[in-house]
Amino acid sequence: MSATLTKSAPTPGAGGGTPGRGAAVRGALGGALRSREIAVAVVLLVVVAVATVRNDSFLLSADGWRDLLLTPSILLLLAAGQMMVIVTRSVDLSVGSTMALTAYLTGRLFIDVPGIPIIVVVLAGVALGAVLGLVNGVLVAYGQVPALVITLGTMYVYRGIMLTWAGSDRINAGDMPSGFLALGTKQVLTIPLLTIVAVAVVAVVGYYLHTARSGRELYAIGSDPDAAKLYGLKVPTRVLTAFVLCGALAGLAGVVHAARYGTVSSGVGNGIELQAVGAAVIGGVAIFGGSGTVWGAAIGAVLLVTINRALPILGIPDFWQRAVVGALILGAVVLDRVLALRQSRKYDEEREG
Amino acid sequence: MSDTPSTPSAPATPVLEMADVRKSFGPVAALRSGTMTVESGSIHALVGENGAGKSTLVKIVAGVHRRDGGTLRFEGADVDFTSTAESKGAGIAVIYQEPTLFPDLSVTENIFMGRQPLGRGRRIDRAAMLKETTEIFERLGVDIDPRRPALGLSIADQQIIEIAKAISLDARLLIMDEPTAALSGVEVERLFAVARSLRDEGRGLVFISHRFEEVFALCDRVTVMRDGAYVATTDIATTTPDAIVEMMVGREVGELFPKTVATIGEPVLEVRGLRSAGTFRDISFDVRAGEIVGLAGLVGAGRSEIARAVFGVDAYDAGTVTMRGKKVRPRRPRAAIAAGMAFVPEDRRKQGLVVDASVARNVASVIRRQLSSLGLLTGRAENKASGPWAGRLEVKTNALDMAATTMSGGNQQKVVIAKWLATEPQLLIIDEPTRGIDVGTKAEVHRLLSDLAGQGLAILMISSELPEVLGMADRVLVVREGQITAELDRTEATPESVMKAATAGAVPTELTPVLPDALLKEVGA
Numbered sequence: 071m072s073a074t075l076t077k078s079a080p081t082p083g084a085g086g087g088t089p090g091r092g093a094a095v096r097g098a099l100g101g102a103l104r105s106r107e108i109a110v111a112v113v114l115l116v117v118v119a120v121a122t123v124r125n126d127s128f129l130l131s132a133d134g135w136r137d138l139l140l141t142p143s144i145l146l147l148l149a150a151g152q153m154m155v156i157v158t159r160s161v162d163l164s165v166g167s168t169m170a171l172t173a174y175l176t177g178r179l180f181i182d183v184p185g186i187p188i189i190v191v192v193l194a195g196v197a198l199g200a201v202l203g204l205v206n207g208v209l210v211a212y213g214q215v216p217a218l219v220i221t222l223g224t225m226y227v228y229r230g231i232m233l234t235w236a237g238s239d240r241i242n243a244g245d246m247p248s249g250f251l252a253l254g255t256k257q258v259l260t261i262p263l264l265t266i267v268a269v270a271v272v273a274v275v276g277y278y279l280h281t282a283r284s285g286r287e288l289y290a291i292g293s294d295p296d297a298a299k300l301y302g303l304k305v306p307t308r309v310l311t312a313f314v315l316c317g318a319l320a321g322l323a324g325v326v327h328a329a330r331y332g333t334v335s336s337g338v339g340n341g342i343e344l345q346a347v348g349a350a351v352i353g354g355v356a357i358f359g360g361s362g363t364v365w366g367a368a369i370g371a372v373l374l375v376t377i378n379r380a381l382p383i384l385g386i387p388d389f390w391q392r393a394v395v396g397a398l399i400l401g402a403v404v405l406d407r408v409l410a411l412r413q414s415r416k417y418d419e420e421r422e423g
Numbered sequence: 424m425s426d427t428p429s430t431p432s433a434p435a436t437p438v439l440e441m442a443d444v445r446k447s448f449g450p451v452a453a454l455r456s457g458t459m460t461v462e463s464g465s466i467h468a469l470v471g472e473n474g475a476g477k478s479t480l481v482k483i484v485a486g487v488h489r490r491d492g493g494t495l496r497f498e499g500a501d502v503d504f505t506s507t508a509e510s511k512g513a514g515i516a517v518i519y520q521e522p523t524l525f526p527d528l529s530v531t532e533n534i535f536m537g538r539q540p541l542g543r544g545r546r547i548d549r550a551a552m553l554k555e556t557t558e559i560f561e562r563l564g565v566d567i568d569p570r571r572p573a574l575g576l577s578i579a580d581q582q583i584i585e586i587a588k589a590i591s592l593d594a595r596l597l598i599m600d601e602p603t604a605a606l607s608g609v610e611v612e613r614l615f616a617v618a619r620s621l622r623d624e625g626r627g628l629v630f631i632s633h634r635f636e637e638v639f640a641l642c643d644r645v646t647v648m649r650d651g652a653y654v655a656t657t658d659i660a661t662t663t664p665d666a667i668v669e670m671m672v673g674r675e676v677g678e679l680f681p682k683t684v685a686t687i688g689e690p691v692l693e694v695r696g697l698r699s700a701g702t703f704r705d706i707s708f709d710v711r712a713g714e715i716v717g718l719a720g721l722v723g724a725g726r727s728e729i730a731r732a733v734f735g736v737d738a739y740d741a742g743t744v745t746m747r748g749k750k751v752r753p754r755r756p757r758a759a760i761a762a763g764m765a766f767v768p769e770d771r772r773k774q775g776l777v778v779d780a781s782v783a784r785n786v787a788s789v790i791r792r793q794l795s796s797l798g799l800l801t802g803r804a805e806n807k808a809s810g811p812w813a814g815r816l817e818v819k820t821n822a823l824d825m826a827a828t829t830m831s832g833g834n835q836q837k838v839v840i841a842k843w844l845a846t847e848p849q850l851l852i853i854d855e856p857t858r859g860i861d862v863g864t865k866a867e868v869h870r871l872l873s874d875l876a877g878q879g880l881a882i883l884m885i886s887s888e889l890p891e892v893l894g895m896a897d898r899v900l901v902v903r904e905g906q907i908t909a910e911l912d913r914t915e916a917t918p919e920s921v922m923k924a925a926t927a928g929a930v931p932t933e934l935t936p937v938l939p940d941a942l943l944k945e946v947g948a
Contacts, residue, residue, distance in 0.1 A: 281546040283539055284526075290536050293525035300523050302508030303537050360527035417575025418701060 106354030110295030114373045121380035128383055136257070139265045140330070142174035144323045146167075146268040147366055148346040149183040149353070150275045153311045153367035157279075157351050158294040160210055162313060165320040165346055166339035167200045167228035171292045172324030173334045174232055177241025179252065188250050195325035196318050202228060203317015207310035225343065231335055243332035247305030254329040264326050269368075271319065276364045288312055292359020348395065349374050352402045373398070436499075438463045438596045438627035439484065439515075442492030446479050448881065451832075453479040457493065459629075459646045461596065466618060466628040468659070471648035471671055472888065477631055478508045480648070481598050485517045486510035517588030519724070520605065522581040525789045526574035531556045532590045533573050541816040552627065559587045563617050579610035579771045584882040586617060597621060598629040603637055605723040607904075615641050633721060635664040647671055654850065665886065668918070682873050682895050686714035691763075691881035692850050694733060697742035702728045703905035706742065709922035710850060710881040715872065717896030717916075719884040725905040727769055727884045730852050733883075734766040735759040765843030767836070769854040769885075776827045782822035783809040812841035816871060833864025851875065854885045869895060888917055901925050 118138070122129040129138060148165050155162045172195040209220045240380050244253060248401030256263040279285040287308050291298045297421070298305050328334055347357075353360030374395060381391040437460050444457035457480040461467045471477050482488045483495070486504030495502055497513055504510040519860075524533045532539075542548035556569040566584050567576070573584065582602055589597050599618070603611045618641060622628055632638055638645060639659060647654040647670040652937050654670045688710040697706035703725040710716045718726045731737040733744050735756045744751045746762040759766070768774035776785055781801070787794055787808030794804045807825050813823060814860035818838040827838055836856065843851060856872065857865040872895065876882050886892045892899055897915040901909040901924035 096862060195723070257464055283537065283541070283545075284549060286532060286535060286539065286547065289528060290525045290532075293527040294523060297523040300507055301537050302506070356527070409625065414575055421577050 081136040097104040107196060107363065107369055110353055111375055112370045114369060115375060117377055117380050118375070121383050125383050125387055128380065135260065135377070136262055138376065140262040141379060142372040143262070143264040144269040145324055145342065145345055145349060145375050146265075146369040147319045147326065148245060149349040149367040149371035150268075150272050150364050151316035152343075152346040153350045153353075153355050153362065153364050154275065154279070154288060155217070155316045156347070156355050157292045157359050157362060158309050158312050159295060160290050160312070161221065161347060161357075162206060162316050162320075162341045163347075163392075164202065164206060164220040164225040164228055165316065166324075166341060166343040167225050168199050168231065168317055168320040169324040169327060169339040169342065170334075171202065171228055171232045171235075172198050172337070173338050174236050174324075174325045176240065176325050176328040177245055177334045178235075181241070181247045189254075191250070192325050196321045197325065199205055199321015200314050200318040203314040203320070204310070206317065207313030208297060210313060211306035212307040236334075236336055240336075241328070241334035242255070246328065246332065250329055251332050253350065254326075254332065264330060267326070271322070272364055273366045275361070276313075279364060284308060284311065289360055292356075293361070306417075323390070330363065345374055346371070348399050354402070356406065356407070357403070370402075425730065436463055437461060437496075438498060439629075440494070440496040441480070441484070442494045444480065444483060444490055444495060445491045446483060446856055447491060450794065454483070454653055455651040456653050457490075457758070458484070459650075459656070461627040461629055462627045462644075463595065463627045465643040466622050466630055466641055466647040468634075469629055469631045469648065470633070470638060470645060470667060471654075475648040475671070478600065479651075481517060481600055481629075481631070482883070484510065484515060484596075484598065486515075500591075501946060511592065511594075514593065514595040515598070516592060516596070516655035517600065517613035518582055518585040518589070518602055521578060521603045522585045523635075524573040524576075524581055524584060527572060529570050529572055530576075531569045532583055532932050533584055534559075534591055550553040555591060556587065559590050561647070562590075564586065565617070565638060573695075577610070578605045579607070579614065582606075582614065586621075590621070596625065596627045596629070596632070600631045601633070602630075603632060603634065603723070606722050620828075635667065639664065662858070682715070682897075683868075683877050685713040685873075685879075685897075687714045687897065691747060692733070692883065693743075693745040695743045695745070697729065697732060697739055697744070699728065699732055699737070699739045703732075703902070705906055708900055708907065708910070710883050711847070712879045712881050713876050715876050715884055715895050716899045717883040717892040717899040718883060719889070719892045719896075719899050719921050720902035723888055724902045724925070726902045728852055728881065728905075729902065730766070730854055730885055733759075734764055734852055736766075751933035759844060760848075763845060763847075763849035765848035765851045767839050767843060767851065767853040767856070768784075769858065771832075771835055771839050772793055772828075775842075776835060778828035778835075779826055781805075781824040782813060782818065782827055782830075782838055783839050785809075785827050786812055786823075786845055789842055789846050808845060808899065809841065813838070816841050817867065831860075831864070833860040836860060836864075836868060837871070840868075844875075845893065848880070850881045850883065852883045852885075855887065856884060857886075857888070857891065891919060892921065893918065 118129060127134045129135060144161065148169070152165060174199055176191055176195050179186055179194060206217070206221055208223055209215065209224075210217045251264055258266060279288065287298070287303050290301065290303060291305055291308055295305065324339070327338060334389060349360065349371035350367040351357055351370070352373060353362065353366030353368065355367050377394060377398070378391060382393060386394070435773055439459065439461040443459050444454060445452070446454040446457075454476040454930075455746050457476065459467070459469065459480070469477050469681060470482070470496070479488065483490045484504075486507045489503070489505060492866070497515065502513060504513070508769045525536065527538070531552050534556055539547045540551040544553070560567060560569065563586065565580075567580055567583060573581065575737065583601075584701055586597070594831055606614065607946065615637075616626055618630070619946045630638070631643055642659050644656060644658055646656045647667060647668060649671060657666075688711055690711050692710040694709075695707050700703040707715070718729070720726050728737065732739040732753075735754050735758060738754045744753070744759075746764065749762065751764075752758040756766075772778055775875065777788065777920075779790075783805040787800075787805040790808065791800050794800055794808055796804075802824075808946050809823060818841065819835045827835055830838070853872070855916075857868050860868060869891070872882060873882070884892070884895060886895075896916065897913050899909075899911045899921060900907050901911065901921055903925050909920065911920055911924075
């Protein structure tokens, strides 16, 4: 009889209400044990610990510490945006191309408009990303075509525009002002500035999804689109918003890429869209929407990046590095399925009993 | 009708007034004249057979459909809802048999989604939300954890969530569309207690049900519909179940369903001890050659699920399915087809047809392997194989290469049947054979089934239309809550006996069903 309500397992983060005191303690404890965020964080710590034992410069050198924190920042931004789209039961495959376009725009602006303020360039990158996201959003929300197909198309279109625009050009560090490049290396209390930016973005997204009506509605739409319509939610508007936000964050990621690496080639962000999806899935965001947290996606992103850096240190050949990432994603999906089945069986028993 | 509405004393102001509301879908008139007046502080029953137009009427009030004509007034003002949001905003709530909730979200969020209480800085005030939910649940006297996810809630609890939502919206009119169909006795009692308290708060309620016991136990007034039209409204206190059934049926059942006598042969299908946890159990029955066995019961009783398990679409936990003495492998529709079974599903557009494909392709789809040579299937082979069947069933189509989607419901159903007959089956399982089919074609489908049985085909027919079951079936199996509660021979099967077996147990015990002699005569049993 649960035919109408069988889907993924519920997530603690998707729940509502403030627990009472006794229940709070038990809830927190049980939540911690079951929480995907904590489970992924534990895996992350293990990876870092093992890599450090193997080669202590992985964590204990100044460079190691910086890279550990700095490298995930781009994927963090993309995963946060991707997560908002996935939670509405969509997906955005064009974020890598969007990022490439805004990274190139960043370099182009510095070359073509000498003396342009850095903040204007950053805002321009975010704005371009938002516009590209808007295109995706309009097509998905009003075109009634699955996001997978739409964004697969725009992924190639955006990449094509970037390649045409850039031609054989390549933006080099010398093309950009040193003040901008300094952002890529600047640290506050040994923590890289770009990492702080990325974490702040994740925090804002998390706050929005948890406390704003429109944020909760993203979950509702992904949980059951038909019910969302019956509830009178503005489904197209919300889906559109998710795509715009995702595009804007991809735009920011492009600017961050330019600052961090100092060069922009045509291959920027190739394949990173799938890493962003993978990060969200590993972090417990249900691929069919409705549940998951941005924190999960963020920790998933850090884990993905860190594993990719740790495996060579552990002497694992390139081929297996990809296989490990694949195994992580498969493991996460299987785990979700098993947990969901167990949960629904538990509810069945509760009802029968 | 001789039984004109007796204009009963109106105790309160009307919440809802509908007069002569009409709605057609293409050529099919789903609602010819919807008329009903619901007073505040009362519970109004809406009864009628399946297809009488109740659901269409409800959907017009709810803003799902727009009416073609007639007047609709809510709280004294003319209204014309173009969306569910509009009717909800006006103060109308509809509780469906199976509510649509967000499984991943908490019960509280399900109640308040889209209109959560906001605190400082437009943040959702979760504490206030939880408090109001708890208060509503206390008022309703239900024990549901407001923090748990909606996933895994029983249907009864899901309905309570919908009611809680309606209360928090301050709905003045609640329409409950067959809410009790999937509920146990205790759950029905709880729902009734909630409904009464809502009535006592001065809200108007509409209660749609097939169970007269419930109507008489709960409601103040009743409106009867038949064939898309208003028949009568009376006070419950001044009427009897006999009178209501008479108004509901009001036609000669025998004429519509021309079952010819067939010689009944050996058992073709034998089902023994079939069980699927949570869905059905202890299902044992036979279907013999030339016999039509009707599977009756309320919607949600598990009839379709049994049929799907027999045909191997769904898995089952225990029991055996035997065709002509040979066991059929479970969970293998292909094995079932090879054993001589055919299955015409309930939803022909989604499950029975490839609607965009041609008639010929549809008819040939199951036998495509036999038709193909060297792995290639030609249109000529399809046409050659499907032509005779389409002709024999009088499928009204200009050409075999017409897309199935362009045809009427009745002709589509014939295409589905033709598709299966092309496999030369020994057993035909048919789920709701005439749903959504106009009256004329209905009779054709019935004649066809009757003829097929006469030629020795064993037929297992699931139907929610009581007259159809009584008119067509040689034997009726009644399913209630996943169990066969009665096996009735054609001579024993009466509206009374079938209804009793289909509903017993879920009704308050002090109200034993009193069903009419009038209907008995009409069925000609």
